[in-house]
Amino acid sequence: MTMDMPGSSPAAASGTFQDIWSAISAPFRSQPSVDLPEVVAYLDPGLLAHAVRFFPSRDAAVNAGPAPVLRRIFTLEAGDLVIRGPNQTNDPLFDRFPRWGASARIPLAELATGSVDGQVAPSIADQIVLISALNPAAFQTRTPRGQAIPAACGLVVTHVPRLRVWLPEDGPRGGQETNRRLTDGDGRWWLRVDLPEPEDDNGEERALASTFRPGPGDAALTVEEGWLVRRSRSSRFAALYKREPLWGVETAYALDGVPVRPTVAGEPRAGDLLSVDPGRSTDLIADIQWQRHDTGLGHDGWTPLAGARSSSVQLGAEHRGAWLRARLRGPATAWRWVVSNVVGPVQAMAPVAPRPCHLGRRPAPLSHAALQALSATPGQPAAPAPLDLYRDPDFHPGTGWLGHVATDGPPSAASLQTTYTPGENVIHPCIVELPVDLCGYRYLCAITAYPRGPALEDPFLYGSNDRLTWTLLADVPQPLDVRKPVTGAYNSDTFITHDPVAGVLVVAWRAYEPRSEGDRGPANSDVVLRCRTTRDGHGWSEPIELMRLPADHNIMLSPTMIYDPEAGLWHMWTIDRPVMHHWTAPTLQGPWTLDAAQTPLSVFRMAHHHEVKWVGDRLVCLLYSRQDGNLYFGIFKPGSWTEVDWSLAPLLHPRPACLYKASFVPVHDPVAGTLAFDLWWTRGAACPSGGIDAGHGRKLQYARTVPVAI
Structure with a gap:
């Protein structure tokens, strides 16, 4: 976290900055002379x-x-720094999603600016002015080599494997590329600028109080742990100093x-402790209720709850039967209350899910241990492998269960909320x-919102x-992506x-994307598969494109994908009625070959x-x-990978009146020698007449099949 970094610098005094700023006050067109x-x-x-x-x-x-994937932008307008977000209705930039309406305005005239003794870097406000004027571009690559970079761009940021900054230059005299000097796709030269490490002589990160050098003004901006923070001389919250000027936090973005x-987190059970985790905003939360x-x-x-104002609460008999949540506010929420997930009802003993759903954890198959040898980065932490995405050669369920598993009774409604309204309206689960x-959870659910139709049918992740x-995971970019801003996408x-x-x-x-406005038909549209990846559930990649096909070539419904570690090959199945297609690829990003x-x-x-998973040593498909x-x-x-023996015995009894994509997890009881399946689905397309409406609307629904002997 830094604002101004004291110490020696080659030439970057405030006067130099003013010269540079004068040279590039107009949109960047050529390299500054300074x-x-x-x-x-x-x-x-x-x-x-x-x-x-x-x-x-x-x-x-x-x-x-x-550019809705940015999720937040900042604009300089009439002396204000304007913070803009998607779906904000105040002074929007666009009349359609993401709109980019204003959520806050910071008058720059109020901010501490100018040069002070020991100041090396410009103030944060001046840095924002400088960065924005350089028309920056960013790439998820090591370098800008070979990239198509707009001619007006004067600053490139690359993020692999870490942050690096590049500025345009005339190029070396001999025209030879190096790791620090190279050309983009148009032959333009770029110079890597080395950023100093924000550490003191002992290798520790400098405390903000020791580097803070505000000039005249009642407020100042700092950058702290991914937040743009507005501090003031009189605020007492998280103040840097014990006496005035206090320079405490007012708001954070x-x-x-x-x-x-x-x-x-925690079990809703009398005698147990519940705790609330604000995520990365911990130090910017003032009140908990x-x-x-x-x-x-x-x-x-x-x-x-009387007296319950800390990050944890002890449950007692008086809480039995209640549903609980926490709400928080502080600079990180603009001092507005935000609420957590809901847990409950509080029980007097270990919680029991709907009969016959035991909560015993399945151990990882012994074959999972061999996956570690495949890692391209041995020694680094890796994400756990889901239990049913790899073959378990030690479990032989056979085929006798096929045609005999089915639910017996109505489903239960899951507790799951998106950030859209109505929050419980969802579709397309994968569990x-x-x-x-991972992040404190045994099960993960990817699902798309469906508040009032496909316009906001965006993917979310829960635990x-x-x-x-189901709890919306805190450190995941939620939603994982938004649709392309074209009608019909x-x-x-x-x-x-x-x-x-x-x-x-x-x-x-999966995304459906018309190539241009005005024609949403398959001949003018693409089907695109994208993903985000994570090692720990906290750090996530930007969206990665896995595959793109013309929609009139293959509609690619319901992709389902697994990796075969024995052959080192990816397998994917998609539906393009009246057949199921099988694809293979050497890597996740292809190239994909149609079988x-x-x-x-x-x-x-x-x-x-449909959905394809391993059940022991047999590959199984669930189809709607x-x-x-x-x-x-x-x-x-x-x-x-393509020959399937189907059962025409339906799984859901009673049959729902309205059904859509489903997901499954096998439940093997080795002691009882039985096999059952957990099933999740949502409401969707109309089914034939005669089904039963459970009254759950568009909520995620859950049921377990009756166990059968294997």
């Missing part, structure tokens, strides 16, 4: 990492287009735009079970320990897979969505048939 690299070297790395979010004017942001998502509710549904009727917790209570089918070579969990989705063999689906009436109105299992023949 030594810009020496100033850029002392700019705050936290700002540089988010350089593409800053725009020198309102018009510049409009001309750049919506996450530079990446990811909102505060508090997460309640625990609340209770009779049903846990809706926004009204929540009442405070996996982990052998060890659960009981299969029914939408996101859809989610899927989760695992890459043992990269050591990452992969959360992916000549196909899986016919003509035994079903409009096969629509739209006109049959139910779910069906099939087992792949041994050694085949």
Whole structure:
């Protein structure tokens, strides 16, 4: 965290900065005549990492287009720094999503600016002005070599494997490229600017109080742990000094735009302790209040728990039957209350999920240990491998269960909320079970919102320990992506897979994207598969494109993907009625090859969505048939990736009145010698008449099949 970095510098005094700023006050067109690299070297790395979010004017942001994936942008307008976010309605830049309305304005005249003794870098406010004027571009690559960079760009940021900054230059005399000097796709030369490490002589990060050098003014901006923080002389919250000027925090804005998502952890059981984790906003939360509710549904009727104002609460008998949540506020939330996930009801003993759902954890198969040898980065932490995405040669379920597993009774509604309204409206679930917790959760659910239609059908990620209570993961960029800003574009089918070579969990989705406005037909549209990856559930990649095909060539419904560690090959299945296609690739990003063999689906009436997983040593497919109105299992023949023996016995009893994509996790009881399946699905397309409406609307629904002997 830095604002001004005291110490020696080659030439980057405030006067030099003013000369540079005068040279580039207009949009950058050519390299400044003064030594810009020496100033850029002392700019705050936290700002540089988010350089593409800053725009020198309102018009510049409009001309750049919506770019909804940024989640937050900053514009300089009439002496104000304007913070803008998606779906904000105040003074929007666009009349359609993401709109980029103003959520806050910071008058620059109030900020401490100018030169003070010992100051090396410009003030944060001046740094923002400088960075925005350079029209920055960012790439998820090591260097800008070979990249297509706009001619007006005067600053490039690369993020692999860490933050690096590049400025344009005339090029070396001999024209020879090096690691520090290289050319982009248009032959333009770029120079790497080395950023100093923010450490003192002992290798420790300098405390902000020791580097803070504000000039005249009542307020100042700092960059702290990914936040743009507004401090004032009189604020007492997280103050830098014990006497005036205090320079405490007034407000804070996450530079990446990811909102505060508090997460309640613990078992809702009398005698146990619940705790709330604010995530990275811990130091920017001032107030915590625990609340209770009779049903846990809706926004009204929540009442405070007396005296419960810390990050944890001890549950007692008086809380039995109640549903609980925590709400928080502080500089990180603009002093507005934000609420956590809901847990409950509080029970007197160990929580019991709907019969016959035991909560015993399955251990990882012995074969999972071999995955570690595939890692391209041995010794580094890796994401846990979901239990059913790899073959378990020690579990032989056979085929006798096929046609005999089915639910017996109505489903339960899961507790799961998106950030959209209505929050419980969701579709396209994909659930996996982990052998060890990720972010404190045993199960992960990728799912798309469906508030009022496909316009906001964006992917989210949740965690659960009981299969029914799902928590929006706090450190994940939620939603994982938003649709392309073209009429007719939408996101859809989610899927989760695992890459043992990269050591990452992969959360992916399908997108339908018209290439231009005015024609949303398949001939003018693409089907695109994208993903984000993570090692630990906290740090996430930017969206990665895995595959793109013309929509009139293959509609690629419901992708489902696994990795075969024995052959080192990726397998993917998609539906393009009336067949299921099988694809293979050497890496996650391809190239993908379509198998000549196909899986016919003509035994079903409009096969629509499916999911493929391992059940022991057999590959199993769960399929939703739209006109049959139910779910069906099939087992792949041994050694085949395309030949499937289907059962026409429906899984859901009673049959839902309205059904859509489903997901499954096998439940093997080795002591009882039985096999059952956890099933999740949502409401969707209309089914044939005669089904039963459970009254759960568009909530995620859950049921378990009756166990059968194997």
